[in-house]
Amino acid sequence: MTNEITVVWGGHPVKLIWQPSKVVLKEDIVTSVHGCCFHAGKVLLVRVKNRGFNMPGGHVEANETPEETLHREIYEEGYVKGDATYIGAIEVNHKDNPFYIVNGKYPLIGYQLFYRLDIEDCFPFLRENEATTRIWVEPEEVPYVIDDHELIITILREAEIINN
Secondary structure, three states: OOOOOEEEEOEEEEEEEEHHHHHHOOOOOOEEEEEEEEOOOEEEEEOOOEEEEEEOOOEEOOOOOOHHHHHHHOOOOOOOOEEHHHHHHEEOOOOOOOOOOOOOOOOOOEEEEEEEEEEEEEOOOOOOOOOEEEEEEEEHHHHHHOOOOHHHHHHHHHHHHHHO
């Protein structure tokens, strides 16, 4: 599997580069944090309004660490809690995007961080936030259910081999 792909987001080409175990530097801009969540041998996927099934995660809020973002988003979207281990990052690179807006919503180069989360607590699914459904999927079935790019499967495979 490749660690670099180009996707089209909002009609714009964006290069994504998976960097396992990337050391996030102080100057790196982290735009979002996501979790490969495991429980009883299955993977948690959530359906977020207008996005289909994905791994839970979301944008970093002001004065929030990536780990705080991870735990907040995973609870808001999946109603689960657990222990997290950092896996790596996707570099989101707009250098070849002719439509990139300088000083716009996203940086020229930003990072999406990924963690493995071993679920310890699973709470009733209340649909209080943007997620409408949660499902538990066998890891080998994720490619047939998830609505995301193929790097996610590479990340999931790396998450599976991490022992907490």
